[in-house]
Amino acid sequence: MMHAYDLDPPQAAMVAISVWAILASRRLQRVWVSALAGALCGLALLTKETSVVFLAGLLLVVLVRGGWRSWPGLVAFIFTLENVAGPWYMFHVTQILSSFTSLGGVAPNPIQAPPRFSAANIGWYFWNLLNEQTLSVFGALFFIGAVLALWQCVRHRVSSENVYPELLGGAVVSYLGMTYLTHKDPRYTLPALVYVAVLGTSWIVSIHRLLIRRTIQGAVLVLAALYLAGMSFGIGGAVRIALPGSHSTIIYPRQLTLYETSAGYAVGR
Secondary structure: OHHHHHHHHHHHHHHHHHHHHHHHOOOOOOHHHHHHHHHHHHHHHHHOOOHHHHHHHHHHHHHHOOHHHOHHHHHHHHHHHHHHHHHHHHHOHHHHHHHHHHOOOOOOOOOOOOOOOOHHHHOHHHHHHHHHHOHHHHHHHHHHHHHHHHHHHHHOOOOOOOOHHHHHHHHHHHHHHHHHOOOOOOOOOHHHHHHHHHHHHHOOOOOOOHHHHHHHHHHHHHHHHHHHHHHHHOOOOOEEEEOOOOOOOOOOOOEEEEEOOHHHOOOOO
């Protein structure tokens, strides 16, 4: 299992700090921060090739929202990115292309490699989020935050300080990109949790009524502590709500997991 622990959690960490640096660059207006963001993105790409999937949407929105005009920062970002990750990728370009095109032969079965445009494939990481990575309550907080963020972008003027479009773009491209790759695994979308965490909690701090805000914040902290104890020490048993058509596989499709024990760690099986 060392390939799981040595690759995917470090990749998630590198993607998260890369997202922070990109946002801190203020759409590449801060040149030195943009150079740092390029270096961190390069390190994320060196950690695992799929990092490009989790950073592409965010970077695209950054460029569309004005980053393309900040050419000094853009040049600094590309320069450091190319120097950190470029040599390795140029040397292994053939292997990289073949791995992306042939991925799916690793586990040619209907559970982890369903047909690409089937409902099972499209919803694979949706159920993975609710039953393996965040569990259903925290997953619901993310969906609420994503809807509110989208509503703000559509119905209200989005200021230059608002980064909801970047976060939404990163989340959507992450999901679509990993869904397109044929082979599925619960740990493969760990880097996307940076978007889940931010969108799932940012709306809570904007609640004006202090009592409601503090109540939700306290509930999140208590639930996080319970999940940590359950995952770490295997306390109790799994609690799931079965929906019509549910069945028990690696991601428990059509079920909603409210509590899980150590078996719920997002690791390859």
